[in-house]
Amino acid sequence: MKIALLGYGRMGQAIESIAIERGHEIVLKIDKNIESYNLEEIGIDVAIDFSIPDAAFKNITSCFKAGIPVVSGTTGWLDQYDEAVEICNKNNAAFIYASNFSLGVNIFFELNKRLAGMMKNLDEYGVEIEEIHHTKKLDAPSGTAISLAEQIIEVNDRKNGWHLETASDNEIPVFAKRIEDVPGTHTVSYTSKIDDIEIMHTAHSREGFAKGAVVAAEWLNGKTGVHTMRDVLSSLFE
Template sequence: MRIALVGYGKMGKIIDEIAQKRGHEIVARLKETPTAENLNNADVAIEFSLPEAAYDNIKACLENKIPVICGTTGWLEKKEEVEKMAVDHNSAFLYGSNFSLGVNLFFALNEKVAEIMKNVDEYSCQLEEIHHIHKKDAPSGTAISIAEGIIKNNPKFNAWKLEETKGNELGIFAIREDEVPGTHSVYYKSEVDEIELKHTAFNRNGFALGAVVAAEWIKDKKGNFTMKDVLGL
């Protein structure tokens, strides 16, 4: 495929390397807003930029009928608008808060555990995420996806909030330290014990590979998708 990389930071460079190893051509490496000219007739765009740039980047790609794989977090208040845009322009859009295969399996396990725990009043629930000090948004998009999975399957909670769980609000502790690629934990705690569900990323390669696999999958498709569609979960 002909791939445009929109946003060319650490993730963009790893995606560049993995995509080429899988036989794809990188036709654009953009740090600026995409245009019809600089997208160079790409088959698909992979967007990993900054929260303040993501919407304009995605909009420009979809207006040029280029499907978008987006891994930028922190801009989701405009996600519904983008999904409508994908349909209106007869293109495709796939957002992932995390493209790692392991994390997407973790999402499925998290929902199952939340369903099991919903009737066990002895346990409280709390989330924690740890990321490198350069991460711009908190909590992480992955942590929000985990929280949404719990809220969907456990009627005790109707919203998430930063910091400690209180009442019907599921708490997320967001920690920023060193160069941690990403660690996410869900704790179910009672007076006598604790159950922990945890995913630890060792590096960014899993995120990058998942984004390229998603790009391969979405080619020639129309509409809005998630990693569940890609992985058949």
């Protein structure tokens, strides 16, 4: 595939390395001004977006208007997600957004949903989420932690929201810690007077996130419509 990288920070560079290892070609690297490029003339099969929140919507929708499929892992712009989906469908493009592209994290999401369903009627257990990332991560809590919280809220009638650090009885507290050189650790804890139950995912490097994004791009190439990482996982594990 011919891949455009929208955002060429540490994640973009990790994606470039994985993509080349898997036989793909990087034909465009954009840090900011996407409007200075004629995307239709470059011959892009798929774009992978790990840009900054302020640039994400413009980057993604410019690709859609050129008929280019987009895989996006940028967080902090989702107030415009529905508008982006509308532009995607209008231009018969393709889109996958995920708060985390790591294949391990997406398996962790499935475990989280399963555990939340098992725990939903056990009101003696409280639930909380902790995430730890490197000090250069801009948003807190992480998009992955928010996704974990929303999965629990979807099945647990006793929870109708989440809140950073302090939470009411009907909210899930989410704790965000920033420590130098930590790629990402997420823990979901259920605690009672009798015992504790925890599930945890720990990333050892950015390679897992980068590989998952490239795998998603490979899967999306040639498709149209809006998809999820669950669709990608289904094709891998069927």
